[in-house]
Amino acid sequence: MVKNLLVLLGLSGLAVCELCAQAIKPYGPLPTARQLQSQEMEFYLFTHFGPNTFTDLEWGKGTENEEVFNPSELDCRQWCRVAKAAGARGIIITAKHHDGFCLWPSKYSNHTVAQSKWRKGKGDVLKELAAACRDFGLKMGIYLSPWDRNHPKYGTAEYNEVFINMMREVVSRYGPLFEFWWDGANGEGPNGKRQLYDFRKYEKTMRSMAPNTVIFSDIGPDIRWVGNEQGIAGKSNWNLLDTAGFTRGQGAPPTDSLNSGNMDGKNWLPAECDLSIRPGWFYHQKEDSAVKTPEKLFGLYLKSVGRGANMLLNVPPDRRGLFSAFDSASLIGFKGLRDENFKNSLIKHGGATVSTGSGKGLLQNLTDGNDQSFISLGEDYKNNYIEIKFKEATPLDCVVLQEPIQMGQRIKEFKIQTFNDEGMVFEINQSTIGHKRIVSFPKQLAKSLRIYIMDAKATPLIGELDAFMINENLIEKD
Secondary structure: OHHHHHHHOOOOOOOOOOOOOOOOOOOOOOOOHHHHHHHHHOEEEEEOOOHHHHHOOOOOOOOOOHHHOOOOOOOHHHHHHHHHHOOOOEEEEEEEOOOOOEOOOOOOOOOEHHHOOHHHHOOOHHHHHHHHHHHHOOEEEEEEOOOOOOOOOOOOHHHHHHHHHHHHHHHHHHOOOOEEEOOOOOOOOOOOOOOOOOHHHHHHHHHHHOOOOEEEEOOOOOEEEOOOOOOOOOOOOOOEEOOOOOOOHHHOOOHHHHHHOOOOOOEEOOEEEEEEOOOOOOOOHHHHHHOOOHHHHHHHHHOOOOEOOEEEEEOOOOOOOOOOHHHHHHHHHHHHHHHHHOOOOOOOOOOOEEEEOOOOOOHHHHOOOOOOOOEEOOOOHHHOOEEEEEEEEEEEEEEEEEOOHHHOOOEEEEEEEEEEOOEEEEEEEEOOOOOOEEEEEEEEEEEEEEEEEEEEOOOOEEOEEEEEOOOHHHOOOO
């Protein structure tokens, strides 16, 4: 009976409660299949590219001559080689920024690559990127700004149909897409008017065309903005958000809500942390010396992916149409730091043993790399704990935890304690876990480590657990 119910829930036969007496039921708002796939992406690239690359602007005016866009050596395969080597799992490109310039030959605009002299008007950046992503095993996403400072119909009811037709073009020509990005910016068009965006119709159109594509905006419907452009999620980060009464753009939820979510929110809306590897979003040669270092990116990884969010790192191509050597070197260095610091599992490679205070639970579920399996700490979880015992005193400064979010986000507060022969020597308190929580702390020499769940919305479940000794110099103080 239990096994049959677990199959219906889409869970493995091992994903049973501590006493194996009954199936654990999902709790609260739950992620959709497309949201689960999105959170598994964890780290991927943003790339801002267009006329601004050649005019040194961040927000184009929409009056730029199309011929200004003329990359001399555009090579989307180079982007993908670097992205793949950096461990990124996809690339989202600004197919149309606020200036209205389309990186594909759209039938619904006269401000596109077709009007430029690049590739003699026969070029298509999106087509080249889509092909390169397929070849390198990366997923592709598209940013399409509703604001258009060039289109003559912007500010009229007709423009909503123009925008919908543009969405149809990019989805049908360059899909499947893993993510579609809607910016909330809404300024004036060339006629001095602002547009009343028909987001309800946009969303309905996207759902019918690309049901497996997650949609990003301030209020989703699938992924929410984290409330800043520094790549930092809240120390408490709920995958839940209340969106009733809010709109995209100026009517978005408060920044603190976007950053931390709402503990009892009605909608499953995980955060995505967008940031740029440079001070700006488009390439500017003067910023070559200001590229974020691998060490800085690693620290931001801990504050984004390490707090249960996704990390969307912008890497803008230069005027040649290539990722610069400065950006590429930093990305590869960032990958090296992640590999080096998370390669030596103190549980899997250190001969440690894992148990619970009650002595119950399928502990292999904690280290099997299967996000569908988990253990329960039971209804009496406050009197229970997970314990890691090392063969000898072991230096460590990092614990990684995951909840099986397909069962809902449950844990409100937990603590980690380390012990030596004389007893407990260190304790750190933390809040939410979600998809992944990377907890870093001052170096400890421990014979054992315990994790206590202090408060939860429902029976707490843990899906994965690990411990590491990472480079202390990479841990930034909050």
